[in-house]
Amino acid sequence: MDLSLDPTTTWIVLAAALATFATRIGGYVLIARFKTIPPRLEAALNAVPAAVLTTLFAPAFFTGGLDVKLAMAVGLLVSLRYPGIIGIAAGWAMAMVARHLLGL
């Protein structure tokens, strides 16, 4: 195991960690400046989960083959009725079936 730490790499990683933390606390720092949150800003914040989480799966669905699309569709249908982890398991099982049994 290579346990060495290159000084330059270490500094870049630490700077990147600081930059990442800035994004993770930045929204809080900005919001804290408002005494009361204006309704339009409130509406924008309420839209954050649907907006951001959608972008995390959209390209995978669009660019994925039939195996990925089937897995995501099955995962979606199951997760509408059952807890999230069962939806993931169903989607994963569909992908395994599609790849190894159906040859997709």
Added chain:
Amino acid sequence: MNRGEIAEGLRGGMLMSLSTSPFAILFGALAVDNGISVAEAALMSTTIYAGASQLVGIELFGSQVAAWLIVFSIFAVNFRHLLYSAAVSRLIPHFTPGQKILAFFLLIDPQFAEVARRADAGKTITFGWYLAFALAIYVPWIIFSVVGAAFGSLIGDPQVWAIDVLLPVYFLGITAGFRRKPGFYPVAATAFIVSIAAYFLVGSPWHVSIGAAFGVLVGALLPLPPPDAAKPAEAGH
């Protein structure tokens, strides 16, 4: 601190880490492939703790890219967290300043998704639940980064085990969980279309910030729901 809340958080976080740990292994394996040491990979997972941006980072370490550009690229990939912390800050006003700093450091995609879902279900976000859920993902993330870096060459192609579909399936399912919120369909449809367009026109990972920005903009510009309709989302504060 409530013991039941901590147990629930640990359970939820450990289930979640089943989906994230394969990516930690993948990250570790790719890091070593790109000439990064096991210790450096562990340092990245411990301090940056953001999967996609860590992969971008190791891609750039391998090339002759200026240091500031590597830092800026990682910042850009992680820009979406600004939206998370803005949204989450309304849900955790009861945390102490120290608890908030720790909470925001650990605010990764699945953490945000679960916090938003829990608040939407009318539950108060307790620090015990938050930290337990977060650490049950954070600690395995570091451990499996090291495992991947040490033994990564043994796994082979992640497609064979369908590891690549885990996170998209998870994020799709959790997004669908918000379908009854006001404005869900126009916001999600906008983010879906714009992120795919940006994926092809601008490239990954910019599609996340661009797609999210348009979705949030649509959410802000939609007709405001009557004040009563906003109440259930705030229950439990």
